[in-house]
Each structure stands twice: as structure tokens, then as C-alpha cells.
Amino acid sequence: KQEVTQIPAALSVPEGENLVLNCSFTDSAIYNLQWFRQDPGKGLTSLLLIQSSQREQTSGRLNASLDKSSGRSTLYIAASQPGDSATYLCAVEGGSEKLVFGKGTKLTVNP
Amino acid sequence: DADVTQTPRNRITKTGKRIMLECSQTKGHDRMYWYRQDPGLGLRLIYYSFDVKDINKGEISDGYSVSRQAQAKFSLSLESAIPNQTALYFCATSDFTSDLDTQYFGPGTRLTVL
Numbered sequence: 001k002q003e004v005t006q007i008p009a010a011l012s013v014p015e016g017e018n019l020v021l022n023c024s025f026t027d028s029a030i031y032n033l034q035w036f037r038q039d040p041g042k043g044l045t046s047l048l049l050i051q052s053s054q055r056e057q058t059s060g061r062l063n064a065s066l067d068k069s070s071g072r073s074t075l076y077i078a079a080s081q082p083g084d085s086a087t088y089l090c091a092v093e094g095g096s097e098k099l100v101f102g103k104g105t106k107l108t109v110n111p
Numbered sequence: 112d113a114d115v116t117q118t119p120r121n122r123i124t125k126t127g128k129r130i131m132l133e134c135s136q137t138k139g140h141d142r143m144y145w146y147r148q149d150p151g152l153g154l155r156l157i158y159y160s161f162d163v164k165d166i167n168k169g170e171i172s173d174g175y176s177v178s179r180q181a182q183a184k185f186s187l188s189l190e191s192a193i194p195n196q197t198a199l200y201f202c203a204t205s206d207f208t209s210d211l212d213t214q215y216f217g218p219g220t221r222l223t224v225l
Binding site (some may be wrong): 031032034036041042043044045046049089091093097098099101102103104 | 115144151152153154155156159161169199201203207212213214215216217218219221
């Protein structure tokens, strides 16, 4: 059974800092990995999707990498801003074509 | 207008009542999903549907049922609500062929069962 772990569970940083969020998964037979953002009491917004054949994806200040063989992904956020404060969720899709989610990292960026 | 809408947004009900949560989408996606989110447990899949005639149980389907009335509509029912079904419920959609199965989520329904 696929398990997804996100470390740390919470992170607080000053504005302007570059930061890395980590995601690990137990079964490397994945189709893709997705990173989502969730604001308090709201739905999830897809940030980046990395296919299993890709190593990384970039969108603006966000860069996500994937090392399928080691079961790891990182989400790099450059020059963090208070508006980046949210919970970031990692999810993997395997052969069953269903997403398995991690529990998230709650990020607080302090002005 | 939002691509994925959920109604109601908030609902308080009593133990034993039948509840229906509705999801509609304008993205034209074939795939639709229902999740619940609980503090400390993350998101868990309840049911999913890859097209109108294809409905499948997810990780935690006991106590729930679904109906896919059309490509754009997917409803979740709690036949007899119980307090441990208090949670935040999300509907999502995806399209495998055109969008690599990226999932798009609705705003959520906060359900409280007293």
C-alpha cells in the first residue's frame, strides 16, 4: 500500500527566505506526483504535476523535483512571501490511477 | 464562475439523517472524485468515477453512496449520518487525456453531524 510522508509538518520562515518542502513515498511505481496548495478552510489548488518520466517542473518561484527511484520529491519556493502561507500537500498517482495524499506541510511566512 | 462547485458549503445535521452533497463541474472532465479531510488524517478517497457508467469504491466507502447523474454531476450521500462523519468533504475532477490527470478541487463542504 502506497504511503506518502511529508516533512516537516509545519515550517515558519521569515519573508524572503528560500525554502524546501519534502515528500517521500514508499512505492516507486508511480504515474505522476502532484503538489497542491490549500488555504485554511478552502479547496486544493494544483501547483505542479511531474510525470514519472520527468525530473522537475517549474512554475514561477516554485520548482518541484522528483527522484522516483529513491521515492522522494521536493518543492522549492524561492524568495518566500507572506502570501505563500498555506498548507502544501503532496500526492502520488500509481497504477490504480488514484491519488494518495500526504498529510501536508503547514507553511507560515512572517513579514 | 468556478469550474467545480459544491453544495451546500456548510451543513449541520443530526445523527440518523440522510444527507446528500452535490458536485457539479463545467470542465468537461470524465473523472470525478469524492474525498474527506480530517485533521491529522489528511485527504482520503471515498468514491471515484471514471465515466458515467463507472463508479468505484475508494479507501473509506462504508457509510457512503454515490450517484453519477451526468458527466458533470456527482453526488455523495450519507444514508444515516453519524458523528464520526463530521469532516470537510471535497469533490474533484480530472481528465487523463488532455491534462495528465491533474485534479481540480471544489471549495469543499463542511459537514457537522451532531
